[in-house]
Amino acid sequence: MLGGAVTALLGLVFLLPALPFARRTAVREAARWLAVLEARRLRLDPAVLGLGAARPDGQELRYVAARLPVGVFGGLIGALLLVGVGAAGLLVWTWGRGLPFDGMLPTAPLLAYAALAGSVLLFLNLSGLVGVHALERRLAQRMLAPDPTEALRRRITELAESRAGVLAAVDAERRRIERDLHDGLQQRLVALSMLAGRARRGRPELLAQIHEQAQQAVGELREVAWRVYPSGLDSLGLADALAGVAERAGVPVKVVCELPARPPTAVETVSYFVVSEAVTNAAKHARATAVTVVHDHDTMVVVRVQDDGVGGADPAGGGLSGLARRVAALDGRFTVTSPVGGPTTITAELPCA
Numbered sequence: 001m002l003g004g005a006v007t008a009l010l011g012l013v014f015l016l017p018a019l020p021f022a023r024r025t026a027v028r029e030a031a032r033w034l035a036v037l038e039a040r041r042l043r044l045d046p047a048v049l050g051l052g053a054a055r056p057d058g059q060e061l062r063y064v065a066a067r068l069p070v071g072v073f074g075g076l077i078g079a080l081l082l083v084g085v086g087a088a089g090l091l092v093w094t095w096g097r098g099l100p101f102d103g104m105l106p107t108a109p110l111l112a113y114a115a116l117a118g119s120v121l122l123f124l125n126l127s128g129l130v131g132v133h134a135l136e137r138r139l140a141q142r143m144l145a146p147d148p149t150e151a152l153r154r155r156i157t158e159l160a161e162s163r164a165g166v167l168a169a170v171d172a173e174r175r176r177i178e179r180d181l182h183d184g185l186q187q188r189l190v191a192l193s194m195l196a197g198r199a200r201r202g203r204p205e206l207l208a209q210i211h212e213q214a215q216q217a218v219g220e221l222r223e224v225a226w227r228v229y230p231s232g233l234d235s236l237g238l239a240d241a242l243a244g245v246a247e248r249a250g251v252p253v254k255v256v257c258e259l260p261a262r263p264p265t266a267v268e269t270v271s272y273f274v275v276s277e278a279v280t281n282a283a284k285h286a287r288a289t290a291v292t293v294v295h296d297h298d299t300m301v302v303v304r305v306q307d308d309g310v311g312g313a314d315p316a317g318g319g320l321s322g323l324a325r326r327v328a329a330l331d332g333r334f335t336v337t338s339p340v341g342g343p344t345t346i347t348a349e350l351p352c353a
Helices: 002-021 026-039 059-064 067-098 108-144 150-199 204-228 232-236 238-248 266-282 318-329
Strands: 253-257 289-297 300-307 335-336 346-349
Touching: 002 026, 002 059, 002 108, 026 059, 026 108, 059 067, 059 108, 059 318, 067 108, 108 318, 108 335, 108 346, 232 238, 232 266, 232 289, 238 253, 266 289, 266 300, 318 346
Parallel strands: 253 289
Antiparallel strands: 289 300, 300 346, 335 346
16 A cells, blocks of 8 residues: 555656646656556556557546545555554553553553454554555556447457458468478479389389388478377377477477466467477578577466577568467467567467466
């Protein structure tokens, strides 16, 4: 509550000179900053409250003004609690030494009365603190959260964009698989067929090349199949599947996957594709010499892939934008940090519910 009183005083100091200039962008941005500060103190998600950017309606400024009396009231309750604790400590200290307190010596009835009165006052004080905290949270949610109709409209738009993104990602993946089959595996099988025909016409020394070509074709077919769906996830789990990605990578890859419980299948699948695509990009385009993959688990699975390459990755590129759409389909968050010169960090936050 003392923190609420401090932020209330900050709001008062801000409002007095800022009110005449309430329509200016800088004032609204400062009000948004104070609202974000208060939301974090109340353990509310600023993004859920729509505090990503200052809104033109000045809603944050009205909230800062409305919470002033609540914050001051909470500060007064907190101050009363401190005064009461101090008085109780002084009373115990004085009577514990056998000295009179305010002319009164400790007797059994007086001790019982002091204990009962102190307990009641402490209960009322703590109840007041809890009530003020609940009131502050309710006020923030009431004044800062978007209108329910607007929130529903925004959610429908997000779902429509997510659905369109998933369809685009699926189509892009199909075209990529078709290209891999046509340009890679199909050409290799044609060459294998030609070698087999020449061997049948009396060239047995070509059998070794046929065997090598067949092994390469099987390997490419396995790679394409794993890009369609990593079937090893079902039997091996995410950690072993990512270990396979590390083994097949062209650069050293360190995988740290410590999940207390196995996440849902959809989360595992998207996590695998994020790591696989990020490692492939690091090896092919970033000229990386080392890649680190970290999985954390709290209320969601956090996939973080970092390489020591040259950086400059484009989040709007085909591979990364496809990953972003996959993550968005699960209501997750996908970020790419890749300054020129590196390092590149790709993070996907996937809810487990």
